[in-house]
Amino acid sequence: MTPEEIMKPENLVYAKPRLLNDNHMHYCPGCSHGVVHRLVAEIIEELGIEDSTIGVAPVGCSVFAYNYIDIDWIEAAHGRAPAVATAVKRLNPSRMVFTYQGDGDLAAIGTCETIHAANRGENIAIIFINNAIYGMTGGQMAPTTLEGMKTSTTPYGRRVDLNGYPLEMSKLLAQLDGTCLVTRQAVHTPAAVRKAKAAIKQAFINSMEGRGTSVVEIVSTCNSGWKMTPAQSNKWMEENMFAKYPLGEIKNTVKK
Amino acid sequence: MKEEIVIAGFGGQGVLSMGKILAYAALMDDLEVTWMPSYGPEQRGGTANVTVIISDKEISSPVLNSYDTAVILNQQSLDKFEASIKPGGTLIYDSYGIHHAPQRTDINVYRIDAMEAAFEMESAKAYNMIVLGSLLKIKPIVPIESVIKGLKKTLPERHHHLIPMNEAAINRGMDLVK
């Protein structure tokens, strides 16, 4: 069979979502961001909410998220995405509003905004990429960096006596009355991708329906920052990250 | 016509609200008015004062060096403001808690026993209205009708039943001035 024969439309089993544009992504090969971006684009398309969705991009590796998904976006200052999303949703209640944030943005500099937006039960979806390291700035410690994990600012491994404990944001956010969905997912296997997609989809529906704050944490890899191959990263994540950040639904007040 | 007034006493004596009621009355008479309070923590139990300027012309500075009239309700305020009354101006003070009587001889000094009158009326809340009555008897800057009109305007409907008590207190204050 020639490639031309294979590429016939009737053989198509997989396509790039229409909203994911052709801009060349700056993400490293093996990074989880690409997969999650795809899921976001796909879900918006499936829900038919392209015209009524507003995304809020963070500072961090996904700072350029707005370059890849063709919807309306606001780029927030570092950590302020939940405050930005709060105002966007309150001023435009008919819109589906989500933030897309990393662990530094959401769990360090923006902890205050994250907790208060969730505590007010803002009708927004928060996608939280937790790769336990600062990718964009070159691999420094994140609040979620594991104990003993080496980063450029914990070159001998994170020590709790010096740097405190890995911050379990989702566990913390689940305790707030304002959150309706808090779930921890990953995108390292096809099965995991399917579950993550279902979680993000529900979070988006929750925003549209005004049910409160939804938090979807995606435990992710950063093979560049972790200094591993993509395959090694996935293995390391399963063995180490999942021990501290186990996957699964932590809270869901919306009964199916 | 222009009257520059300072009202000073303890926080909680109703100094600021007395000034406010006076300012509202001036508004009812379509006069120009500024009401400038001392603000902040001193409001809470410390000393409080308010400058009220009422004029038939545009008012420039809301902050003053000297006053036509000072209404003084405690010793600290007397110590602070006695010297800044204009020569020929008016000092009205409540004798309650005043240990050193005013010394100026180039101003008109009125002593009123408003706190005693409030005790007699068994209404601490009436106190500032009694003082206002005395002030308006000595200095008829605005008519009582405008004060009542101002009260009606500013008090929420549910407090309108208090207006007769306030009016009685104003009259009592007027009677205090011999």
Next chain:
Amino acid sequence: MEEKRLLKGNEAIALAAIRYGADGYFGYPITPQSEILETLEAEMPWETTGMVVLQAESEVAAINMVYAGAACGKAVFTSSSSPGVSLKQEGISYIAAGELPALIVNVMRGGPGLGTIQPSQADYFQATKGGGHGDYHLIVLAPSSVQEMADFVYLGFDLAFKYRTPAMILADGIVGQMMEKVVLPPARARRTDEEIAAQCPWAVTGKNGRGHSNVMTTLELNSELMEKHNEHYQQTYRLIEENEVRYQEYYTEDAEYVIVAFGSVARICLKAIEEARQQGVKVGLIRPITLWPFPTKRIAQLGAQTKGMLCVELNAGQMIEDVRLAVNGTVPVYHFGRMGGIVPTPQEVLDAFNEKFNEAKM
């Protein structure tokens, strides 16, 4: 004819914003301006005009909510006092960089640091020279009466939308806390989503059928493009400088001396000037209403016709730098100021004037 009301400056800001048809307010309490948030919450405008009012978790969150609202093309504002406005500076820089219309109110108190809650004008540099990072300006309006507190909400929003730039009302504790007679400007309806889409085609509203994405970002890693952005900002600023200078003068026709003062201090100076005039001293007053753009040309003209100028400010001498730049050495310019929350009386201003201009002494 709209009814005359007796209002505090802070209350006037809140009520004027509702009448203007503002879409949202986001703020955090701080003395001496908390009455703005308190008045808005008591008025419950979400029940009448649909305006959103939110007590944010911090000044930082509040200014970023304003950034967001402005990015959506909405008329949104925040208010604070000096330490809180320092916290907002990063967000203000983003708003300026995003060319977003927004209104920021600073009811100044004495600093630096936590300082005092009493009146001050020590944030003049911060307000007029940028405040946050990068090359930008705010349109800065300095009200001297409660009426202007109300009027400048309208003016500030209108200018912000006209030039797509943030505007600031730079008030002080006196004008925030005092009560005066006010006539609120005529009520306007809030703009509909259709009007916003038509007037602000850049607004982030959801693609809303327009086919292309609107993205509000202030990030541009390509230096050549970033320089182009900067050149564009500067063009806007030149346009504002040409068209939006505002000031008020008293007794300047025959003035031999001119006092320069803004905000409530200008009124204290006016009383001092009235006193001096009675003593036969020919002194006038210019009150810059826009602190940026500064009335440079008019002050230069006044410099040419007078013997000297006195800048009176509640700070250690900030606006005086702009006055000196304007007159460019043609006349002596002196400073008189009180700091830390102390407000001078008209007599103190007069004494300072007499001391600086010895020959004017009676």
